Amino acid sequence: MTLAALTNDQRDALQELTNIAMGQAGSSLATLLDAFVDLSVPRIRVVEVVELPATLAELVGKNNLVSAVRQSFQGYLRGEAIIIFGEPGTHALADLMGYEAELAESGQAELLLDVANVLSGACLGGMMEQIRSFTDTHGPAELSFSMPSIMARDVPAQAIIDPQKVQWTHSLLLEVNFTIKDRNFVAHLTMLMPEDGIEKIRGIVDEFIAAF
């Protein structure tokens, strides 16, 4: 079964779906941070896990140091979200997130977790909201999240994920760049899901296409 290949129509529809979701996520973030949030159009693709390190290296820049946070989600969809922060990191956001300007090591870790949690929640939450708006055939579109944890601090982009240790074969890679006020910060979000999760998304996308 080749899962990776979404048809062009499916990919366009998924792109559209995430655009709307991320647009909402962006406005939530703007309200939350009380700052203007500029969001790039998210690029989305299905990537085989074995290709993930190379793809991430390509996105972030090979050997560029990044930090990553993982968080699992369950419910309507089941999987693991990995949020990757490039340089400049989250430091620029400290004051906006209610932290003191000078952060101790543990404070930095907490900020990283906080921002990651907001991003994954906003993104997946936005997607769920979209899904709820046009479908009711897949059960209630709700997710719960587990506590996020830091996977890696300042490691080369290609070294974050060891495909040998990932049980799942495919991942949905969502690339979003955030610019907040004049603070630049870049984050990438990838969702690792079991095969049936990707199939479910394919079903949702087909339904989305049919609905419009």
Place this chain on the structure above:
Amino acid sequence: MSEGTTNLSLAETVLKRVDVGIFVLNKNFEVQLWNNFMAHHSGHLAEEMLGKNLFDIFPELPKPWFTKKVNTVFMLNNFSFVSWENRPYLFRFAHNRPITGGADHMYQNCMLMPVNNENGKPESVCVVMFDVTDTAIATNLLKEAMEKIADISNRDGLTGIYNRRYLESRLESEFDRTRRYGGTFSMVLFDLDFFKKVNDTYGHLAGDKVLVEVAQRISNQLRASDIVGRYGGEEFALILPETPIEGAQVFGDRLREMIELEPVIYDNTTIPITVSMGATEYSADLASYDKLILQSDVALYASKAGGRNRLTCYSPELESIAASGAKH
């Protein structure tokens, strides 16, 4: 039981009695629910808490941070988390292991979740708090053990000062740091004079005692950032961060004198000890850190050749002495 469960729904009873902290806040941070766990640990009963502003009752809470945290949940309609590893606790509660604990407060993991009204909009935030003191204590013990193991692997078994592997790695990182950020540092290589004779005359146990004693005396003189290690058999090395060669010379000479003036006593025998030293300073034109080792070795050789019990600073002219003489 006087409290009775008949007029409480099953869910309410469970919520109240479960051994997990649960409380609910509305948008004004007024407490809407406060279960037994919270009541028992905080000393504030639900009756006192309901309708009250959380920060009024607990002024010690980190207000700006926690406010933002809760507001995130309202605004994004999203879960939020606090981990003990970043923030050991939200409320400073005593924990349940007063005897075996080794911690002076309860470690907490918190999960904040939106509680939605029928329109799907979050009306209040439910905070679920887990006592993770056991996990935290175990994790901290493990961390300590790992640090201890790492430290042991960096040390010389006999003298307890750093070993050669660690010395070289520190020398390398000091070299890289200075190259990147500027500044300077020095290293001193030194050797016990006629150590073979000490072993032959007084025995190897006496020799060991001398090594331990010298290592200890030098360790006692170091500044916090200085590093001393055993480089080889009777050879030691010092790394002196932020120290130009003049400083290294003064400091090295003081150590040399201290060792000379106080002989080592072993088994009622007085063993006179002297050391020869070679010092050198970082310079931007050195290709790599091991050049520093070579230079201080050259200077050390010059000290030996010059009659021992002295310190020599490296200069390029010394190279010819080292080349013409036999290896010490």
